[in-house]
Amino acid sequence: MPARKREYDEDDVRVRPGRSSRPRTRTRPKHEDAVDALVITVDRGRYGCVREGGDDDIVVAMRARELGRKSVVVGDRVALVGDTSGAAGALARIVRIAERTSVLRRTADDDDTTPEGRLERVVVANAEQLVIVSALADPPPRTGFIDRCLVAAYDAGIEPLLCLTKNDLAGPEQVLDYYAELDLPYVLLRPDSDLDDLRARLAGRMSVLVGHSGVGKSTLVNRLVPAALRAVGVVSAIGKGRHTSTSAVALRLPRVGRRKDDPGWIIDTPGIRSFGLAHVSAESLLHGFPDLVEGTLDDQPHCDHMSADCTLEKWVAAGNADPRRLASYRRLLSSRAGEPAGS
Incomplete structure (x- = not known):
């Protein structure tokens, strides 16, 4: 007689207790009680913030895990939870980053690369104005560097302002003549200059200083914000300054006299020797040279603007633009292709 197939009921089943853990969820807390703040310093995973509409007490914060890989940079407007008192030893958490109105980027130096290519760095967020600080002498002005900053500003949608220092040592004519067709706003400064014109251009805005x-950038910052205590460097004998600032910092400009308008913010950046533009497309490079745009209108499609047969070449040769501007534009094009870049 064949054996009967055994039937099982619930008493025969062994149930193993599972691991006790909370179920995973994609629902994130809304943090409706979060405090709005502005990031003014970044230092090894700690972010110095000031509360929007409050005093200037610095609240130290760290990134919340829910931010994932989102970077936090100086100029970011964020939401804080936790201990936002600003007391010694207190630590808040950044739980949200507001949408950025602008992002100023630069590509790292040639020797700062990864297997995927040159590193791209976000300099600051939400800047409205890029103040390009250049000395007229000691060290001499470098229009190639200024051109790079202008391209980065236009690419980020930030208005540029040229700030020419050490006007007591040399005149501005050569630099201003080079940019004559751009209608580029500028200020001239010497050690005894008042800063009224510059303060008026900074008022109510977030401005980032590069140079x-x-x-003389740190000296200028110390004059604008006497409490900044930024170190003032000494220019070396070979004409290249040593680095005197090592990290970006946002500084609230003080009110002057009885003026009630918002004096604005400045972001002081470390002295840099290059401003890489590998992140800017070849087409966008031309935005930094609006005086050359007309010469490209009749050019062949997909022209690289590098050959002698280029319409732009003939247009400049006919006296429609400064040949130095075309040479600078081509140096930037070449640097994107991996060739040595101009200064």
């Missing part, structure tokens, strides 16, 4: 080491 080579030794051009």
